[in-house]
Structure formats: structure tokens, C-alpha cells
Amino acid sequence: MPVKFSTRDADFESRFQDLLGAKREVQEDLNNAVTAILNDVKARGDAAVLDYTKRWDRLDITAEAMAFTADEIADAVSNCDAETLDALKLAAARIEAFHRTQPIESSFFTDPAGVRLGARWTPVGAVGLYVPGGLASYPSSVLMNAIPAKVAGVPRIAMVVPTPDGVINPLVLAAAQLAGVTEIYRIGGAQAVGALAFGTETIKPVDKITGPGNAFVAAAKRQVFGTVGIDMIAGPSEILVVADGHNDPAWIAADLLSQAEHDTSAQSILITDDPTFADAVAAAVDTHLATLPRAEIAGTSWRDHGAIILVDSLDDAVPLVDRLAPEHLELAVADPDTLAAKIRNAGAIFLGRYTPEAIGDYVAGPNHVLPTARSARFSSGLNVLDFMKRTTLVGCTPESLAQIGPAAVSLANSEGLGAHALSVAIRLR
Amino acid sequence: MPVKFSTRDADFESRFQDLLGAKREVQEDLNNAVTAILNDVKARGDAAVLDYTKRWDRLDITAEAMAFTADEIADAVSNCDAETLDALKLAAARIEAFHRTQPIESSFFTDPAGVRLGARWTPVGAVGLYVPGGLASYPSSVLMNAIPAKVAGVPRIAMVVPTPDGVINPLVLAAAQLAGVTEIYRIGGAQAVGALAFGTETIKPVDKITGPGNAFVAAAKRQVFGTVGIDMIAGPSEILVVADGHNDPAWIAADLLSQAEHDTSAQSILITDDPTFADAVAAAVDTHLATLPRAEIAGTSWRDHGAIILVDSLDDAVPLVDRLAPEHLELAVADPDTLAAKIRNAGAIFLGRYTPEAIGDYVAGPNHVLPTARSARFSSGLNVLDFMKRTTLVGCTPESLAQIGPAAVSLANSEGLGAHALSVAIRLR
Structure with missing residues (x-):
């Protein structure tokens, strides 16, 4: 069972601190293995990438066959289920429209x-x-990563996707096409990260690498950081639902499970002011679990990391939310806007009873790549600015330099930096 | 002597690649030592911080004396040289004004x-x-780090500064006061980073840590990343000057030395279309070095990492600048705006003959914390957004959910995520 406690409990603070401090993720130490792969890709380029692809993806191809051709992409798109493809197009259009408002x-x-x-x-x-x-x-993830780059005006978006035994999800290629990806390679793992960072004979190096991956990919991204930019390394997914007693328990239970089903390390938390409702939600979770396809993963996550926190009033939830700084925050209450205005730390907020978090995973428009593990305290979801950079410009005339230059000379001298002072003073003579 | 080569050289590309790839910084591996310090601070709080402060700063104080008092700060400010203090006030006002335009x-x-x-x-x-x-x-560094946080509206800005043997630069305290720092502690090193990240009895934990430091501080920031946000880990400073032959060689030489004097690992590069001017600049560097206080550092940097690149025309400099992606770019040419418009990658650009880079270090207004080591390809100088985070909001009505929900259900099912689909579908019934 998930932990359950109340702000009225004498040991509330220590239990809440335990919840905040709990490590859900087991980190494998793959650093040495990944370093070896990256060095090999740096040294041998395509040949190294193809060797690893043969070994791990059981795919024996030439360098020429690394990239999907336009025909292969068109074929894949034509094989997609029409209804799903329409849904993907709706999602792409809405995501692009929202990102263009930034x-x-x-x-x-x-x-x-x-x-x-x-x-x-x-x-x-x-x-x-x-x-x-x-x-x-996940095709939705392709849209969420590529569309902000496209909106930013990035001229080249290179995608890598491993195709174990040559199998590719055609919707992933369809999503790439919709999102404006300019080249697609059938490679994955640390070797693909190395190819993007250092370049090979076939793949030109990029400036920044984004997107989720397994432990090898995460370790490789950390190691190439500096050579290229990277996005955040995402942790397991989280949802925090703040709900009053006037919700359908089955709806809220479904929302909690929608994050729990991602990963046994995911975390779903309910904060409510209604103890009876809390019990009803817990019961509804069990009912749903009986029929859901990913019940085993979702059930393990809920049992191991789930939590129900009882508060006297929903306003008492505010400081708890800010300390948890959840990736996803659902406010299933009568007046969600007033509550949202009081909250400082959350990756994304879902307002009201008719806004399940999953709507944001696909079609709402805002990005679903969001800060996890309490990092919403200091970081933001993926957005257009992540694919841009800012250059500042300064231009002085002889007159304006004469006005502000003496202060610079004074400060440079006070810091003992004589050449700094000289470079300004020499222009003031 | 610095390397010197021309785009006309047969081996230009390989020499330019060597310049791009050269590692200037020696990284010490202090990770284990830093982990031990951080764990100790986490476990013992103030007591650990005070022990390290006694050992390394030769300063034996109680927890109560960790924070500078308002009187101590006022005393320090009253001891500052009046002219320098005025310069600092001008700098603070100009930096704040510029950051408020973001x-x-x-x-x-x-x-x-x-x-x-x-x-x-x-x-x-x-x-x-x-x-x-x-x-x-450096007091200028205090202004550059604290003012963007103040402009962002950060309610609490805690500063740490080690005071070896109890000695503090009073201008640093004056800068902190001008910049809106809310508390100042006389501690430093990995132990101060740990205190800020985890909190102690005396120091409340923060959400993000910024500012430069030695190898211990850099390693500690890397290790606490995740628990808190951090800014970039800055590498050695760099300047790239693009100059035509109509400059005073002594001015350009001073500019090159203004970065070289920071650190023997700093790098100064001149790109010019005038070989005679290039020689005159090299000679002027030697002349300046005869009198500069930090000639030994600046001279070593210039000899070991300096470079002069000859181009046929200044337009040929553009792709080289973008590949070097310099922290500081000075365009000492007749029409700097036209040239600047062609350049994609630079932390800050200084326009024209009367804009030495050092003016930007102190009083121009834009931030002097800028991306080094070619990272201007994908990252920006410190700015107000670095002290803010973005929360997205979504609110559906029954009607709007009915309109976009079915696409979400379709996509969730195609990704095999049944609870995602259920959480939307259950609201559409």
C-alpha cells in the first residue's frame, strides 16, 4: 500500500521529509563502458557505430544505409493507422501553435x-x-522534442532511433516528418550520442542533443556535455493531484495510475482534505488495476512510491506542493485558478476536474518534457528558448566611452587587472 | 610565440582544428575529496563547515559569527575608497538597468x-x-551574479565568501549590499557549497547556486547539481578580436592582454586581413608586457594559447568566428554592425574601435558571465531567466476535452499506455 499520513500527525514533518528525500531511481554506473564506446566512436567514426549497431541491435548495415531514405519514411507513413495519424497531426499542430506563442x-x-x-x-x-x-x-516524444527546435528556427534537426532487429515504429517516422526533422539515422545507444556529438564520416556533429534514453544514453549525454549542450537528464515521472471530495474517485484514480504506469520508479501522490474520498480513490485504484494492461508496473509504483496526504484545508496543500515541486500538478478543485496562483513550484499545472494530466502528454500543446525530482524549484519544461542562445551587444562611441570608461578603469585597477584598465584608458587619451 | 597561420596555408584546416580542439585546462580530480566534505556537511551541518573553515581558512569562529552583521557590512563599506565605490555604484546601476530590459x-x-x-x-x-x-x-563578479537574481525577483540571495585569516575585500561586501544580497556568510570551498545545497542549522538551503570558484568549488557544484540548480561551470576566459588594419596596434594588443592576464589558460586570438598590422600588434603586445603588473600570467597565456589568423577579407572571418564561438568577440572594424549581423555564435559582441571588451566586464550593463570553450554554440550568458522558471498551465472544459480528448486516447493507446487513455476516456463518457 502507498504511505498515508496527515498534517495532523505528530510525526508529519519527518514523514514528509522522508517522502521528499526518498531515492526512487537506481543509478547504474556505466561510466567506464560508456567512455570506451565514446572514445571508439571518436576514433573510428562510422565503423565503430556500425559495429555496435550490429552487436546490440542485431542490425548489420553499411554506412550508406544508416539514414532512412525519403522513400522509407514515406512508406512508413503510408502504413500508419489513419485514425492514429490524424491524432498525431492534431497533436503536432497544437504543440506547434502553443510553442509559437512563446x-x-x-x-x-x-x-x-x-x-x-x-x-x-x-x-x-x-x-x-x-x-x-x-x-x-513514443511518437509523442518525437513531437515534443523536435517541434520547439523547429519553432526556434534550428536549420538542422538530426534524429537517431535504434531499430533492434530492424524493427521501427512507423508512427515515430511519421512524427519526425510532421515535426520537421531533417535527417533520421537507425542507430541508438551511447554510440549514437557519440556520433551526434563528435560527428562521423556520415553524420555531421550537432551543437546540442536532447531526448530521453536508457542508462547508457543518459551516461553518454552527461559525458559529452561541454562538447555539445544537452537537455536535462529526466528522472522517473511524477504526478501530484490536489483534489477536494467532490471528484469522481475513479477519475482521480485513473490520473494517479497514468503516471504510475510509466515506470515502477514513477511516483503518484494525492493530497486531499477529505479522508473518505481518499479511501474511495485508493479503492478505485485497485479496481482499475484489475483491468489495465500495464497493471504490474503501475501497481508496483503505487505500492512502493505512492502517497496519500490528508490536509485540513486545501490551502494547507500549497506549501507541501512547493516543497514537492512536482513535474505534473493536477488541481481537481472547484476554483483551480486561485489555488494555482498561490503555487510557485511545478513543471505543469492542470486546472480543474476536466483536465487529466494525460491530455498534456499528447494534445494540449505545452511541452511534456518537464523537470522531475523536485527540480521544478529551479528549472523549466523544454521550450523554444532551449534551442536558442542569446548574444549581448555593446557599442561605445568616443564620447560614451569617455563617460563610462573612467569607472571601468577604476574598478579594473581595484581588482588588480592592469591590462583591463589599460585597454580602456588607452582609448581615453 | 602565439601560433600564426593564414587561410591561404595548405594546412589551414588542420591547424584551425588543432586550435578548436586544444584543451587548455588541466582538470584536477578532486571528486572523492569533495564527496567526503559534502557528506560531512550533510551529516554534521554547521560543525563540519566550521571545522573546514578553521583548517583551510585559518579562521576559528562560532556558528553565530558565520554571517556578517549589518554593522560589519556598514563598516566595510565606509572603509572603501570613495572613487572606487562611486565606480561600483555606476556599474551596479547600469547592470541593473540593462537586465531590467529583458x-x-x-x-x-x-x-x-x-x-x-x-x-x-x-x-x-x-x-x-x-x-x-x-x-x-572580484566585486564586479558579485554584481554580475546577484543583480540578475534581484531583477528576477528572487526573495532570498545568500552569499558565501571565504575570508582566509579573516581578511575580506570590503568592496565585495559593498557590491553585495548594492546588488541586494540578503545574507552573507564568511565560508568558502566545497563546504560552503554543501551548506547552501543541503542547509545547516544556521544556513537555510537554497534552490540554485551560481558563481565562480576554484576546482573544489566546481567539483562540489557538479556533485550537488540535481539537489539544487547550478549555473554553467566556466572555463578559462577567451577573447577573439576581428580587426582591420586601421586600428591602433597598441589598443588591440591591450585588448588581447586583458583576457590573457586572467589566467595562464586564457586564450586571446586576433583575426585580421592585414599581415603588417598583425605583426605590429604582436610587437605591441611585447611592449605592453614590459610594464603590466600581471605580465607573467598574460605573457604565458599569449605564448601558449594565443593565435593570429590571417584572412583575405574580413568576411572570411565569419565562419571561423562561428566555429570558435568565442566568449568575447570584439569587432574593431569600420562597419561592425554589418559584420555582427552575419555572426551566429558568440557570448558577447563588442562593436567598433571604441568598445574594448573590458568595458563589458564592468560598466556596459550586459552580464560578464558568458559561455566559454565554444559553448556559445548552444548556451547564453547569465541572464534574468536563469533565476526564474516556467510553469505551463492547461485547463479544459467538458466541451474542449470532448474536442481534443479522443486524439489523446488514440495516441495513448497506440503507445500502449492504458491508464493514460483511461484517464481521458473516463471523462468523455
Whole structure:
């Protein structure tokens, strides 16, 4: 059973701290193995990538066959189920529309001292998108990673996706096409991360790599960070539902399970002011589990990491939410906007009884790549700015340098940096 | 002597690649030592921090004396040189004014399907600012790190600065006061990073840690990343000057030395279309070195890592600049704006003959914490958004869920995620 406790309990703070501090994820130490693969890819390029692909994906191909051809992509798209393809198109259109609302403003102005000042946003030159193979090969994830890059104006979006035994989910290729991916390679693992970071004879290096992957991929991304940019390394998924007693327990139970089914390390938490409702939700979880296809994973997650926290009033939930800083926060209450306005830390907030978190995973529009493990305290979901960078601009005239330069000389001298002082002073003579 | 080569050389590409790939920084492996310190701070709190402070800073204080008092700060400020203090105030005012021009726009709207969508920026709750002690204790760095946090609206900015033998640079305290720092502790090293990340009896934990430090501090920041956010780990400073032959060689030489004097690992590069001018700059560097206080550091950096690249025309410099992606780019040419518009990758650009890079280190206004080691390809200088995070919002009505929900159900089923599908479908009945 999930843990259950109340703010009225004498040991509430220590139990809540345990919940905050619990490590759900087992980290495998693959660093040495990954270093060896990356070095091999750096040294031998395509040949190394193809060797690993043969060994681990059981796929024996030439360098020429690494990239999917336009015909192969078109064939795959034509094999997709029509209804699912329509759903994917709706999702792509809505995600793109939402991401286009993010303001990106460069500026350039002359300040009162006569100094020209600016800040200019430009897209990253080339982005690599990692897509897992097999069961976790999610077309929705392709959309969520590639569309912000496309909206940012990134001219080159290279995707890698392993195809164990040559099998590819055609919806993944359809999603890539919809999202504006410019090249797709049938490779995966640390070797694919290395190919994107260092480049090979066939694959040109990129500037930033994003997208989820297994422990090898995560370790490889950490190791190539610096050579290229990376997105956050996502932890197991989380949902926190704040609900009053006027919800259908079966609805809330489904929402809790929708994150629990991702991974046995996922975490679902319910905060409510109604103890009877809490029990009804727990019972509804068990009812759903009897029929859900991923009941084993979801049930393990719920038992091992689930939690029900009882509060006296929903306002008491606010500081708890901020400390948990959940990836997904559902506010299934009568006035969700007022409650949302009080909350500081959450990756995404789902407002009201008719906004299940899963709507945000697919078609709402905002990104589903969100900060996990309490990092919503200091970081944001994937967005267009993650695929851009900002350059500041300064331009002085002789007159404006004469106005602000002496202060720079004074500060440089106070810091003992003589050449700094000289480089300004020499222009003031 | 610095390397010197031309785009006309047969081996240009290989020499340029060597320049791009050169590792300038020696990384010490302090990970185990730092892990031990962090674990000790986590376990023993204040007591551990005070033990390390006694050992390494030769400062034996109680927990109560860790924080500078308001009187101590006021005393320090009153001891500052008046001219330098005025310069610091000008710098603070200009940095704040520039950072306030960065647009931060939250949004909330209802889309054509009737779905309410939003993105809300909020400040990080608490920030920790690391300031080095001793010679590298730069008041300008305090301003550059703290002011963006203040402009972001961060309610708590805690600063740590080691005071070896009890010695503090009073300008650092003055800068902290000007920049809106809310608390200052006389501790440093990995133990101070641990105190900020985990909290102690005296120091409340923060959500994000920024600021430069030595190898211990850098390793500690890497290790606490996840528990808190961190800024980039900055590498040695760099300047790339693109100059035509109509500059005073002594000015450009001073600019090259202004970065070289930071660190023997710093790098200064000149790109010019005038070979005679290139020689004149090299000679002027030697002339300046005869009198500069930090000539030994600057001279070593220039000899070991400096470079002069000759191009046929300044337009030929553009692709080289983008590949080098310099932290600082100075365009000492007749029409810097046209050249700047062609360049994609640079942390900050200094326009024209009267804009030495050092003006940006102190008083121009934009931040001087900038991406090094070619990371301007994918990252930006420190800015207000680094101290904020973005929460997305979604709100469906029964009607709008009915409109977009079926697509979510379809996609969830195609990904084999039954509880995701159920959580939407159950609301559509």
C-alpha cells in the first residue's frame, strides 16, 4: 500500500521529509563502458557505430544505409493507422501553435549615456534528437522534442532511433516528418550520442542533443556535455493531484495510475482534505488495476512510491506542493485558478476536474518534457528558448566611452587587472 | 610565440582544428575529496563547515559569527575608497538597468478549441552566490551574479565568501549590499557549497547556486547539481578580436592582454586581413608586457594559447568566428554592425574601435558571465531567466476535452499506455 499520513500527525514533518528525500531511481554506473564506446566512436567514426549497431541491435548495415531514405519514411507513413495519424497531426499542430506563442524578443537600443546595447536571440545551428527504440519509442516524444527546435528556427534537426532487429515504429517516422526533422539515422545507444556529438564520416556533429534514453544514453549525454549542450537528464515521472471530495474517485484514480504506469520508479501522490474520498480513490485504484494492461508496473509504483496526504484545508496543500515541486500538478478543485496562483513550484499545472494530466502528454500543446525530482524549484519544461542562445551587444562611441570608461578603469585597477584598465584608458587619451 | 597561420596555408584546416580542439585546462580530480566534505556537511551541518573553515581558512569562529552583521557590512563599506565605490555604484546601476530590459512575459489565453493555455514565469525561491576569496575576490563578479537574481525577483540571495585569516575585500561586501544580497556568510570551498545545497542549522538551503570558484568549488557544484540548480561551470576566459588594419596596434594588443592576464589558460586570438598590422600588434603586445603588473600570467597565456589568423577579407572571418564561438568577440572594424549581423555564435559582441571588451566586464550593463570553450554554440550568458522558471498551465472544459480528448486516447493507446487513455476516456463518457 502507498504511505498515508496527515498534517495532523505528530510525526508529519519527518514523514514528509522522508517522502521528499526518498531515492526512487537506481543509478547504474556505466561510466567506464560508456567512455570506451565514446572514445571508439571518436576514433573510428562510422565503423565503430556500425559495429555496435550490429552487436546490440542485431542490425548489420553499411554506412550508406544508416539514414532512412525519403522513400522509407514515406512508406512508413503510408502504413500508419489513419485514425492514429490524424491524432498525431492534431497533436503536432497544437504543440506547434502553443510553442509559437512563446515570445522571443531581441532588442537593440541606445542608452542615456550614448552606449548602444542589445541582446540577440539566435537558433542553435544543429540539434540531435535521441529517440529510444522498442516499447518506449513514443511518437509523442518525437513531437515534443523536435517541434520547439523547429519553432526556434534550428536549420538542422538530426534524429537517431535504434531499430533492434530492424524493427521501427512507423508512427515515430511519421512524427519526425510532421515535426520537421531533417535527417533520421537507425542507430541508438551511447554510440549514437557519440556520433551526434563528435560527428562521423556520415553524420555531421550537432551543437546540442536532447531526448530521453536508457542508462547508457543518459551516461553518454552527461559525458559529452561541454562538447555539445544537452537537455536535462529526466528522472522517473511524477504526478501530484490536489483534489477536494467532490471528484469522481475513479477519475482521480485513473490520473494517479497514468503516471504510475510509466515506470515502477514513477511516483503518484494525492493530497486531499477529505479522508473518505481518499479511501474511495485508493479503492478505485485497485479496481482499475484489475483491468489495465500495464497493471504490474503501475501497481508496483503505487505500492512502493505512492502517497496519500490528508490536509485540513486545501490551502494547507500549497506549501507541501512547493516543497514537492512536482513535474505534473493536477488541481481537481472547484476554483483551480486561485489555488494555482498561490503555487510557485511545478513543471505543469492542470486546472480543474476536466483536465487529466494525460491530455498534456499528447494534445494540449505545452511541452511534456518537464523537470522531475523536485527540480521544478529551479528549472523549466523544454521550450523554444532551449534551442536558442542569446548574444549581448555593446557599442561605445568616443564620447560614451569617455563617460563610462573612467569607472571601468577604476574598478579594473581595484581588482588588480592592469591590462583591463589599460585597454580602456588607452582609448581615453 | 602565439601560433600564426593564414587561410591561404595548405594546412589551414588542420591547424584551425588543432586550435578548436586544444584543451587548455588541466582538470584536477578532486571528486572523492569533495564527496567526503559534502557528506560531512550533510551529516554534521554547521560543525563540519566550521571545522573546514578553521583548517583551510585559518579562521576559528562560532556558528553565530558565520554571517556578517549589518554593522560589519556598514563598516566595510565606509572603509572603501570613495572613487572606487562611486565606480561600483555606476556599474551596479547600469547592470541593473540593462537586465531590467529583458522581457519576461507570462501568458494565459483560451485557444480556438476552448482550451485555456498558459506559461507563467516565477522567480526561484532562494539563490546561493559563491564568491571566491583572496586575489580573485572580484566585486564586479558579485554584481554580475546577484543583480540578475534581484531583477528576477528572487526573495532570498545568500552569499558565501571565504575570508582566509579573516581578511575580506570590503568592496565585495559593498557590491553585495548594492546588488541586494540578503545574507552573507564568511565560508568558502566545497563546504560552503554543501551548506547552501543541503542547509545547516544556521544556513537555510537554497534552490540554485551560481558563481565562480576554484576546482573544489566546481567539483562540489557538479556533485550537488540535481539537489539544487547550478549555473554553467566556466572555463578559462577567451577573447577573439576581428580587426582591420586601421586600428591602433597598441589598443588591440591591450585588448588581447586583458583576457590573457586572467589566467595562464586564457586564450586571446586576433583575426585580421592585414599581415603588417598583425605583426605590429604582436610587437605591441611585447611592449605592453614590459610594464603590466600581471605580465607573467598574460605573457604565458599569449605564448601558449594565443593565435593570429590571417584572412583575405574580413568576411572570411565569419565562419571561423562561428566555429570558435568565442566568449568575447570584439569587432574593431569600420562597419561592425554589418559584420555582427552575419555572426551566429558568440557570448558577447563588442562593436567598433571604441568598445574594448573590458568595458563589458564592468560598466556596459550586459552580464560578464558568458559561455566559454565554444559553448556559445548552444548556451547564453547569465541572464534574468536563469533565476526564474516556467510553469505551463492547461485547463479544459467538458466541451474542449470532448474536442481534443479522443486524439489523446488514440495516441495513448497506440503507445500502449492504458491508464493514460483511461484517464481521458473516463471523462468523455
